[in-house]
Amino acid sequence: MMVTSAGTGGAGATMSPTIFISAGEASGEHYGALLIEALKKRLAAAGQTAQFFGMGGERMAETGLERVVRSDDMAVMGITEVLRHLPRIYREFRKLKQSIRERRPDVAVLIDFPDIHFKLAKELHRLGVPVIFFVSPQLWAWKKKRIKLVQQYVRRMLVIFPFEEPFYKERGVEAEFVGHPLAELPLPAISREQFAAENGLEPTRTWIGLLPGSRPKEIRDNLPEMLEAAWGLEELELRGHRELGDFEYLVPLAPTLNAEQRAAVLDMVEELGCGLNIRLVEDARAALLHARASVVASGTATVEAALIGNPFVVVYRVSAVTYAIVKRVVKVPHVAMANLIAGKRVTPELIQHDFTATKIVQQLERLLPDKAPRQSMMKELKAIRGLLNTRPAERDWESGGAIDRVAAITLDELGVQLGVELGAASPAPTEETVHL
Numbered sequence: 001m002m003v004t005s006a007g008t009g010g011a012g013a014t015m016s017p018t019i020f021i022s023a024g025e026a027s028g029e030h031y032g033a034l035l036i037e038a039l040k041k042r043l044a045a046a047g048q049t050a051q052f053f054g055m056g057g058e059r060m061a062e063t064g065l066e067r068v069v070r071s072d073d074m075a076v077m078g079i080t081e082v083l084r085h086l087p088r089i090y091r092e093f094r095k096l097k098q099s100i101r102e103r104r105p106d107v108a109v110l111i112d113f114p115d116i117h118f119k120l121a122k123e124l125h126r127l128g129v130p131v132i133f134f135v136s137p138q139l140w141a142w143k144k145k146r147i148k149l150v151q152q153y154v155r156r157m158l159v160i161f162p163f164e165e166p167f168y169k170e171r172g173v174e175a176e177f178v179g180h181p182l183a184e185l186p187l188p189a190i191s192r193e194q195f196a197a198e199n200g201l202e203p204t205r206t207w208i209g210l211l212p213g214s215r216p217k218e219i220r221d222n223l224p225e226m227l228e229a230a231w232g233l234e235e236l237e238l239r240g241h242r243e244l245g246d247f248e249y250l251v252p253l254a255p256t257l258n259a260e261q262r263a264a265v266l267d268m269v270e271e272l273g274c275g276l277n278i279r280l281v282e283d284a285r286a287a288l289l290h291a292r293a294s295v296v297a298s299g300t301a302t303v304e305a306a307l308i309g310n311p312f313v314v315v316y317r318v319s320a321v322t323y324a325i326v327k328r329v330v331k332v333p334h335v336a337m338a339n340l341i342a343g344k345r346v347t348p349e350l351i352q353h354d355f356t357a358t359k360i361v362q363q364l365e366r367l368l369p370d371k372a373p374r375q376s377m378m379k380e381l382k383a384i385r386g387l388l389n390t391r392p393a394e395r396d397w398e399s400g401g402a403i404d405r406v407a408a409i410t411l412d413e414l415g416v417q418l419g420v421e422l423g424a425a426s427p428a429p430t431e432e433t434v435h436l
Contacts, residue, residue: 209294
């Protein structure tokens with residue numbers, strides 16, 4: 001392969017490297033879209049371009065990813081669910097591997113989604129493609145034997161929680177805490193009145209967020225019990241909480257859901273929540289900002305709720321088979337990431353058999369009134385935001401953002417691979433040929 005450029009970077013360069021980027025879930029897909037934008041911006045500043053291909057959702061496609069596989073065709077979870085969809089998953093996985101073999105990218109960025117991405121990392125490593133893994137799988141909680149896969153196939157592990165960096169470094173992995181992208185986002189600017197107007201809500205009512213997850217199976221498993229809890233909350237006024245007024249329930253829809261999946265959510269709400277004031281909304285962060293409290297399925301949304309400062313209850317349910325296996329192998333004291341970061345139980349966790357409408361109502365009844373339990377949780381959540389925004393002062397980072405840092409590391413790795421400087425200003429160009 002021969003790449004000709006007008007100098008090592010700088011205006012006039014004709015180099016167009018190929019970058020493989022892959023994300024399989026709503027949160028990772030969001031980061032992937034931001035990363036493509038950050039890479040394009042850095043390259044454009046130096047008069048360069050790149051080609052992006054891989055796996056992602058609509059947002060990544062809109063930012064310039066050539067999608068070989070759609071992320072929503074691969075995003076299933078739970079042992080029994082994976083087994084049901086195994087033929088499709090295997091077919092799509094083979095398409096990804098084939099695209100990698102045919103196009104031989106110059107660098108690869110794999111975002112979370114370890115079950116698929118560790119297999120891709122092995123193939124990329126075999127082809128000599130440097131692998132950057134962004135957003136660590138939770139190896140510190142379970143499946144620690146997978147650390148061998150990271151040691152063998154991953155060039156650099158970029159983590160978003162501060163305690164993950166020493167975990168990897170102690171095991172010989174080149175790792176770096178780049179910060180959490182969500183911790184750097186400003187609070188949504190939309191006012192309560194504007195959010196109400198856009199979503200047909202009544203701003204004087206008490207809003208409760210119901211966040212069942214981003215995958216169809218998660219929604220099917222979690223939303224019915226949440227709606228049952230909403231019926232229970234309607235009785236709070238009878239128990240002396242008249243100051244809360246009428247309730248209105250916000251159910252954010254993940255952007256990775258297609259039209260059919262969204263229709264299924266609406267059908268579920270109309271069937272199980274008929275008679276309740278429920279609104280399906282698009283902006284989960286705005287819903288969390290303006291809700292009085294929320295019920296949140298374990299996952300990235302719990303980090304969003306913590307960072308926004310919305311008092312919430314964590315819930316989750318998987319199949320009996322999956323739960324029996326996970327219960328034996330998970331070695332952490334908490335399920336919610338907010339609690340793991342804090343090192344203590346900040347937000348209630350209602351998992352599996354504890355995930356009942358009655359227990360949700362009991363926990364929310366403590367958090368809704370402006371009393372000690374609510375104030376205490378809001379104080380703890382503010383401390384968590386500070387932890388995720390903390391960065392070692394001795395590091396001379398050229399950008400304060402996590403995504404920008406990942407982009408800089410990607411271009412650094414790409415430049416090493418190609419033998420040129422990428423994404424930064426450089427001296428006056430001279431004609432140069434790079435042989436690979």
